[in-house]
Amino acid sequence: MNINKFDYIICGGGASGLLLASKLISDTFFSNKNILLIEKDSKNLNDRTWCFWEKGVGELDHIVSKKWESAIFKAKNFRTSFSTNPYTYKLIRGIDFYKNFNYLKTKKNNFNYIKTKINSIDKSSKIVKTEKGDFHGDFIFTSIVDFDKLINYNKYPLLKQHFIGQLVKTENEIFNPREVTFMDFDIPQKNSTRFMYVLPLSKNKALIEYTLFSPKELDENEYLYSIQDYLKNLNSGSYKIIETEKGSIPMTAYKFKSENTENLLHIGTAGGWTKPSTGYTFLNTLNKTNLLVSFLKMNKPFNEFEKKSRFWFYDLLFLDVLNKHNDKGSLLFRKMFEKNKPEIIFKFLDNKTNFFEELKLMLTFKKKWFIQALIKRVF
Numbered sequence: 001m002n003i004n005k006f007d008y009i010i011c012g013g014g015a016s017g018l019l020l021a022s023k024l025i026s027d028t029f030f031s032n033k034n035i036l037l038i039e040k041d042s043k044n045l046n047d048r049t050w051c052f053w054e055k056g057v058g059e060l061d062h063i064v065s066k067k068w069e070s071a072i073f074k075a076k077n078f079r080t081s082f083s084t085n086p087y088t089y090k091l092i093r094g095i096d097f098y099k100n101f102n103y104l105k106t107k108k109n110n111f112n113y114i115k116t117k118i119n120s121i122d123k124s125s126k127i128v129k130t131e132k133g134d135f136h137g138d139f140i141f142t143s144i145v146d147f148d149k150l151i152n153y154n155k156y157p158l159l160k161q162h163f164i165g166q167l168v169k170t171e172n173e174i175f176n177p178r179e180v181t182f183m184d185f186d187i188p189q190k191n192s193t194r195f196m197y198v199l200p201l202s203k204n205k206a207l208i209e210y211t212l213f214s215p216k217e218l219d220e221n222e223y224l225y226s227i228q229d230y231l232k233n234l235n236s237g238s239y240k241i242i243e244t245e246k247g248s249i250p251m252t253a254y255k256f257k258s259e260n261t262e263n264l265l266h267i268g269t270a271g272g273w274t275k276p277s278t279g280y281t282f283l284n285t286l287n288k289t290n291l292l293v294s295f296l297k298m299n300k301p302f303n304e305f306e307k308k309s310r311f312w313f314y315d316l317l318f319l320d321v322l323n324k325h326n327d328k329g330s331l332l333f334r335k336m337f338e339k340n341k342p343e344i345i346f347k348f349l350d351n352k353t354n355f356f357e358e359l360k361l362m363l364t365f366k367k368k369w370f371i372q373a374l375i376k377r378v379f
Contacts, residue, residue: 006036009128009137011118013039015050015282016143016268018101019289025108029297034110036137038130040117043102046095048245049165049207051199052283053087053346060286063100066091066201068180071342075185075334082342089180091199092282094245118144123264139302143268150250156316157323158215161279162248163197164223165209171237175200185330187230193322193329196230205242213279214326217248249279253316257306265302267292272306275349276315277322283350311351313377314358320373321365332365339364 008024010017021037024030058064068089072081105111116132121142128135150158181198188194193213200206210226212218223246231239249269256272267273273288274281295305322329336345340361347353348361362370 003127003134003136004036005034005136005138006112007033007138008035008141009135009139010035010037010141010143011121011128012143012268012270013037013041013043014143014268015097016271016273016285016289017141018043018097019285020141020267020292021111022101022104023289023293025104025111027293031110034112036112036114036135038114038116038118038128038135040115042115043098044095046093046243046245048094048247049199050092050094050097050282051089052280052286053084053089053350054283055086055088058090060092061090063092063096064090065093065096066199068178070179071182072179072184073182073333073337075330075337078334078338079186080337081179084342084346086343087346089182121264123261126263138263140264141267142264143266143270145250145270147250150252150254153254156253157319158254159213159251159319159323159326160215160217160248161211161213161251162217162246163209163211164220164227164244164246165197165207166224166227166241167207167243168205168227168231168236168239168241170204170206170231170239172235173203174234174236175203175206177202183333185333187226189327189330191327193326194226195330195333196227213251213322213329215323220246249274249281251276251279251319253312253319255308257303257308260303260306262301262303265292265305275351276312277318278349280349309351310355310358314362316377317370317373320376321369324373325369335364335366336361 010021017037021035024035069084070081071084071089105113114132116130119129119131121128121140126137126140128137128140177200180200181196184196187196195211197209197211198206208227208230210223253276256266256270259266268285269281273285275284292305322332344353344357344361348358
């Protein structure tokens, strides 16, 4: 059997796969490495939007299409508007991200791209089996999530951040283009954690996402009707839908690193790079990718890359509480924004707070719920 051989194979061309490929082909250290990226989709549509907060100028600012330095948080009988300083909230459109990568890949002779579906990855033989043949990789990276394994693993709760977003142009000027609506819980909760997320691009143009943190996804029409009702309540007038995107991100404290071997590394959501308590992924993926590139230069086995931190345990407790009291998610997040400075919240979501900042933040929640979750985990 004829098998094509590569030094590095990257399985999946989402954010983590493309970021890693971009780093490898842009670093002269890897110029003598033969690199293959396998992805089933063409990546030529604006199929998603990535947002993240960052201090100062970032390495991807050249493809950032919108920035905000002010934000709103809303819940029932509560509203706060705040500066994101020292952070800037940034938006990258999927199509701009893909175009940037496509430009980079044309400049490198050691990079190969194959559009096909991956059928399986054999860890022992280091072979990736696809609909266009089999490929051997000395080292393999995969961003493919095994949802069946997560669903059947009962030790940790599994929620999903699931959403549908619509880029709309409204008849009336109802948006403030200088202020992002980070979370708006002042909508019907229906016994689960639901909020609207609004990214205003102009006074009459915005991306609106109806988002839930809950175990099960909804019928598609429920997301769409909820966006429609939200716009009606904002007095949008008639509106035109320009683009639609949707997603479902697992929120779990599952120990993804246990799936890694000396030569196979799970990356992105499949590697546990999603913040379990919120579903945020992009910034952590960017930071992890930079660490991974440095790690590769040390020629160490892949199963030594991921290290567990105390933030994993915080996220686990938060998920335990959110899973048990899913109808109280609005209250949990309201307490967070009511009692803490936004800078500390963003810092915590970046896993960069110190212990005393974390303790202060934890004490703002309903203590009984978290004590029960802690006792459950300890004993």
